[in-house]
Amino acid sequence: MKVTDSMENDLLHVINSCLNKTSLKEIRKDITQLKNKTAKRTCGNNGQILIKTESDLIEYSSCLFEKELDQILKTKTIERTKYYLKRLVKSLSEKKIGKINDLNLNRWKEYDDLITDSLWIFDKRDTSGMHKAGYWGNFIPQIPNQLLRRFTKKGEWVLDPFLGSGTTLIECKRLGRNGIGVELNPSVAKSTESLLKKEKNPNKIKTKIIVADSSKVNFNTELKSLKIKSYQFAIMHPPYWDIIKFSNDKKDLSNADSVESFLKMFGAVAQNIFNVLDKKRYCAVIIGDKYESGEWIPLGFYVMQAMMKKGFKLKSTIVKNFDQTTAKRNQKELWRYRALAGGFYIFKHEYIFLFQK
Numbered sequence: 001m002k003v004t005d006s007m008e009n010d011l012l013h014v015i016n017s018c019l020n021k022t023s024l025k026e027i028r029k030d031i032t033q034l035k036n037k038t039a040k041r042t043c044g045n046n047g048q049i050l051i052k053t054e055s056d057l058i059e060y061s062s063c064l065f066e067k068e069l070d071q072i073l074k075t076k077t078i079e080r081t082k083y084y085l086k087r088l089v090k091s092l093s094e095k096k097i098g099k100i101n102d103l104n105l106n107r108w109k110e111y112d113d114l115i116t117d118s119l120w121i122f123d124k125r126d127t128s129g130m131h132k133a134g135y136w137g138n139f140i141p142q143i144p145n146q147l148l149r150r151f152t153k154k155g156e157w158v159l160d161p162f163l164g165s166g167t168t169l170i171e172c173k174r175l176g177r178n179g180i181g182v183e184l185n186p187s188v189a190k191s192t193e194s195l196l197k198k199e200k201n202p203n204k205i206k207t208k209i210i211v212a213d214s215s216k217v218n219f220n221t222e223l224k225s226l227k228i229k230s231y232q233f234a235i236m237h238p239p240y241w242d243i244i245k246f247s248n249d250k251k252d253l254s255n256a257d258s259v260e261s262f263l264k265m266f267g268a269v270a271q272n273i274f275n276v277l278d279k280k281r282y283c284a285v286i287i288g289d290k291y292e293s294g295e296w297i298p299l300g301f302y303v304m305q306a307m308m309k310k311g312f313k314l315k316s317t318i319v320k321n322f323d324q325t326t327a328k329r330n331q332k333e334l335w336r337y338r339a340l341a342g343g344f345y346i347f348k349h350e351y352i353f354l355f356q357k
Contacts, residue, residue, distance in 0.1 A: 002246070006107040011034065011049070011051050011092075012051055012089065012092055012093065014030060014034050014090060014091075015034070015085060015088060015089055017030070018030050018031065018085055019082055019084075019085055019086065019089070022078070023078075024077075024078045024081060027072075027078070027081055027085075028073055028081075031069055031072050031073055032073065033064065034069060034071070035069045035070070038062060038066065038069075047061070047062040047063060048060065048061060048062060049061075049065060051092055055236075058092065060092065060107075061110060064109055064110060065314075068084070068088050068091075068267065071084055071139075072084045072085060072088070073314070082188075090106050091106045091107045091280070093106055093260065094106055100151055100153070100232075100281065100282070101149065101150055101151060101152060101153060102153050102154055103149075103150075103275060111217060114146065115146055118316060118317065118319065119152045119318070119319055119320075120143075120146075120318055120319070120320040120321070120352070121320075121321045122140060122142050122320070122321065125140040125141065125142070126140065126142055126145075129197050130166075130170050130196070130199040131167065131170060131196045132165060132195070138164050138165045138167050138237075139167060139237050139286050140167075141167050141170065141171055143167075143235075143284075143286060143320070143352065144167060144168045144171040144172075144235055145171050145175070146200075146253045147233070147235060147284050147352075147354075148171055148175050148177055148233070149175065150170065151233050151281070151282045151284075152177050152232055153232075154175070154176040154183060154203065155176065155177070155178065155205070155219050156177055156178065156232040156233065157177070157178045157179070157180065157181070157226075157228055157230075157231045157232055157233075158172050158177050158178065158179045158231065158232070158233045158234070158235065158238075159179075159180050159181075159182075159219075159231040159233070159234040159273060159276075159277075160179065160180070160181045160182070160234070160235050160237075161181075161182045161214035161236055161237075161269055161272075161273060161342075162182070162183075162214065162236060162237050162238050162239075163181030163182055163183040163189065163192060163209065163270065164183070164237070165188075165189065165191075165192055165195065166181060166190070166192040166195055166196055166200045166209075168181065168235050168237075169181050169192075169207050169209075170195070170196065170199050172200050172204070172205065173196070173199050173205060173207065174199075174200075175203075176202075176203035176205055177205060177233075178205045178206045178207070179205070179206075179208075180207075180208050180209075180210065180222065180226075180231070181207070181208070181209050181210070181218055182209075182211075182212055182214045183209060183210070183211055184211075184212070184213055184214070184247065184249060184251060184252055185246065185247050185249070185252075186211050189209050189211045193209050194208065196209075202344060206226070208226070209223075213251045214269045214272060214273075214336075215265060215268035215269045215271075215272055216268075216272075217272070219231075219272060219273075219275070219276040220275075220276065223276060224231060226348045227322075230276050230277060230278045231276055231277050231278065232277075232278050232281050233277075233281060233282055233283070233284075234273050234277055234282075234283040234284070234288070235283075235284050235286070236269070236270075236273070236283065236284065236285045236286075237285075237286040237287075238253050238266055238269070238287065238303075239252070239253045239254035239288075240287060240288045240290055240299060241253070241254065241259065241262045241290055241297075241299055242254050242255070242256065242262075242290075243288075243290050251265075253265050253266060257300070259297060259302065263302055263303070263306050264301075266303060266306055267306045267310060269307070270306060270307055270310045270312070271310050274310050274311055274312065274357060276303075277357050278357070279357055280317070280356060280357065281356070281357055282310060282354060282355065282356050282357075283307075283312060283354075283355045283356075284352055284353065284354050284355070285303060285304070285307060285351075285352070285353045285355070286320075286350065286351070286352050287300045287303045287350065287351055287353070288300060288322065288347065288349075288350035288351065289301075289347070289350075291344065291347070294344075296344070299334075300350070300351040300353070303353070304317070304351075304353050307353065307355055308340060308355075311357070312355035312356065312357060313355060313356045313357075314353065314354075314355055315354045315355060315356050316352075316353075316354040317351060317352075317353055317354075318351065318353075318354065319349050319350075319351060319352075320349060320350055320351070320352055320353035321348060321349060322347055322348050322349050322350050
């Protein structure tokens with residue numbers, strides 16, 4: 001809940017006044033009183049307090065505010081106490097926005113749902129709105145959600161050259177990013193376009209679907225038609241070679257007749273994207289490995305190398321837990337037997353490679 005009584009208008013004043021005190025005891029007394037006044041603000045229901053600054057009225061998490069006060073009260077020296085006080089004042093009164101996102105780094109503790117580790121574990125996929133799990137091979141929406149919030153700003157342009165069921169463009173709509181998706185299969189593109197129209201568009205952003213081969217589409221022409229010069233982020237979720245056959249089209253990466261052919265086709269897409277991505281901006285590739293004829297094929301690392309050959313700089317390698325298909329879940333014991341008998345391990349992960357131009 002939001003509160004608007006006069007006490008909130010005095011919060012910043014009280015904290016600032018503590019910075020002028022020389023007695024740790026007096027500071028603790030004032031901070032304790034402040035904490036007691038805000039204690040009735042619950043952390044649930046998106047509990048927020050409104051704090052008046054010189055130029056604005058800002059919202060701040062009541063739960064986080066209480067934690068900040070507790071940290072101040074636990075300090076042993078006046079130097080450390082004032083350090084935390086100054087940091088709190090800064091988070092309340094100043095904005096430090098990142099160069100490639102909308103995150104206020106002075107309030108970085110508020111983004112506790114953003115993952116900064118290289119191991120991503122999700123219990124279940126987001127199936128809200130138009131996110132559907134029916135399209136075989138689509139990735140979970142939490143991946144583009146995390147990436148778009150970290151590496152784009154509202155109103156920027158995102159490119160997805162392997163559109164599929166439109167997971168990335170749905171997240172673009174929700175987060176206020178403009179999105180372009182390229183899909184080789186006309187029937188898939190038509191179905192995805194129908195889904196996108198049903199997804200709400202509160203930020204009035206633009207989405208466009210191009211039916212074409214991502215390795216050959218003239219992105220400069222498409223950019224010109226949109227009256228923009230480049231993209232600011234790209235998400236690539238290509239077929240994991242021939243694990244799933246998405247069509248009978250020879251231009252489809254899932255129909256490549258060898259790993260070398262697959263990498264050549266993928267490399268052409270990567271080059272096409274590199275040419276229209278802003279300098280210093282990011283591109284993510286979601287890919288897994290495959291097992292064939294008793295041999296583990298490190299497809300993910302081959303793709304990583306292909307990206308680097310095109311001029312992309314590797315920034316991070318993320319390992320994400322793999323949501324098994326329904327068929328494999330129903331045959332869990334059989335696959336366990338096969339692993340024990342065949343001397344291999346069952347796939348439970350895929351990679352998210354993050355690159356910078």
